[in-house]
Amino acid sequence: MPFRRSWPMTNMSPDSLIQNVRWVDRSAVVEVAGEVNLAHSNAFQEDLANIVAEKPQRLVLDLAGVTYMDSSGIASLVKMLSRAKAIGASMxxxxxxxxVRSLFEIxxxxHVFEIHATCDEALASS
Structure with a gap:
């Protein structure tokens, strides 16, 4: 049985797009909801940076609740991918x-991000 714990949400910005963070062993599963756009990108990056600072082996972003994403949202994810790789984590x-998926395809x-249908698939990947 994998070890699970919840993230103390007090570390997040007041209008955070991050709804929940749970840890499965050394993997952080982050539930994101809302519009990932210019208006939220700075706070979103800061919140993700706080999670990456905990040094997970794997960062899993559950984007099921994301209703819209623009280029600044994509840029935020690219920056987090770089930070994750810098500490040896996969994203x-x-x-x-x-x-949202069509943005990544266009x-x-x-081809840069590891994309899965479910959290279980991501957690099972190497």
Whole structure:
């Protein structure tokens, strides 16, 4: 049985897009909801940076609750991918809507990010 714990949400900005963080062994599973756009990108990056500072082996972003993403949202994810790799962590995106996934396909970032249908698939990947 994997070890699970919840993240203390007090570390997040007041209008955070991050709804929940749970730890499964050394993997952080981050539930994101709302519009990942210019208006939220700085706070979103800061909140993700706080999670990356905990040095997970795997960062799993559950984007099922994301209703919209623009180029600044994508830029935020690219920056977090770079930070994750810098500490030796992998980063996985799961639960994307067709609309959000098409952004990654158009920009060819679907070849850069590890994208899975579910959190379980991401947690099982190496």
């Amino acid at each position: 996985h995106l799961v639960g994307m809507s067709d609309r 920009t060819r970032l679907d």
